[in-house]
Amino acid sequence: MKVLVTGTAGFVGFHLAEHLLSRGDEVIGLDNINDYYDTSLKFARLAESGISEELVEWNKEVASLKHPNYKFIRMNLEDKEDLMSLCDREQFDVIVHLAAQAGVRYSISNPDAYAQSNLVSFLNVLEASRHFKIKHLVYASSSSVYGLNETMPFSVKHCVDHPVSLYAASKKANELMAHTYSHLYRIPTSGLRFFTVYGPWGRPDMAYFLFTKAICNGEPIQVFNHGKMKRDFTYIDDIVTGIVNVLDKPAEPCKNWNAKRPDPSRSTAPYCIYNIGNNKPVALMSFIKTIEECLGKEAVLEMKGIQDGDVTATWANVDDLIQNFNYKPDTNLKAGLKRFTDWYTSYYTLEQLPLAANA
Secondary structure (H helix, E strand, O other): OOOEOOOOHHHHHHHHHHHHHHHEEEEEEOOOOOOOOHHHHHHHHHOOOOOOOOOOOOEEEEOOOOOOOOEEEEEEOOOOHHHHHHHHHOOOOOOOOOOOOOOOOOOHHOOHHHHHHHHHHHHHHHHHHHOOOEEEEEEEEEHHHHOOOOOOHHHHHHOOOOOOHHHHHHHHHHHHHHHHHHHHOOOEEEEEEOOOEOOOOOOEEEEEEEEEEHHHOEEEEEEHHHHHEEOEEEEHHHHHHHHHHHOOOOOOOOOOOOOOOOOOOOOOOEEEEEEEOOOOOOHHHHHHHHHHHOOOOOOOEOOOOOOOOOOOOOEEEEEEEEHHOOOOOOOOOHOOOOOHHHHHHHEEEEEEEEOOOOO
């Protein structure tokens, strides 16, 4: 297939592009390489895919030195004209939209960034999908949409109308916008609610990255809600497998959908929502202990109260993915964290540790 992947300088987008290229797809990657966190890591991911930093300019195609079927373009998705021109020229089969302004707490202090990156950009992607007959649009949502919901495990059948951060609200808005376009224009759309993705080349603002950095430096780590938290940590390879499985099977209308008892994850339109998680929540203190074991060094703990916008637990019900795609995340936490810490200690030196901007 010819695939447009947005956010390929980011964590998930980088890994997805590599996977698609390895199986023979043609990929064009987009990213605006913003400075939400250290851009050197973003350029390093691109370099790993054969994209030279020296050649990256706005709206200029850069061919990969590693993959003959890969080109990268630095572009702001808020610029509708640029995106429409690209889609007209390239005639993509499918789009995987991963680009977004990330971060729960950052959305509290920088709300405008989310309106532009997560709402305006997504509308432009929907418009491109409409006008250029995209066969399937797959986009990133988030476990954050579950907000105040305390029914565990989180199911796509649950109500998600009570977000606790603007980031979560923007992701819920994406799902609503996608349904509208699927209904009006019959565009197959699939939304994927990611659950705490981790692994090599990960995001520096995420807890596992911050913990590893602090432990390596002998600095205290901040443990929020006094450690009384659980997360459904999902290894990057399992996330990519889920994305690709969904991508290869465009959403279809649900023939048995009942408007009087509506399933929020399906519709009479070609529209689907899925959780992608490990289905095994881990206590935060156990998580920290595993990182200590991987590094062979103890953490210095600094206990804190819960932060605004945080939820105490996440747990993904992935029954729909299992039923429809035989999805089975099979990376256990210790193996996944060992791969991450091995990557981290080989990528960074003590003299050049990463900056977790805005974390």
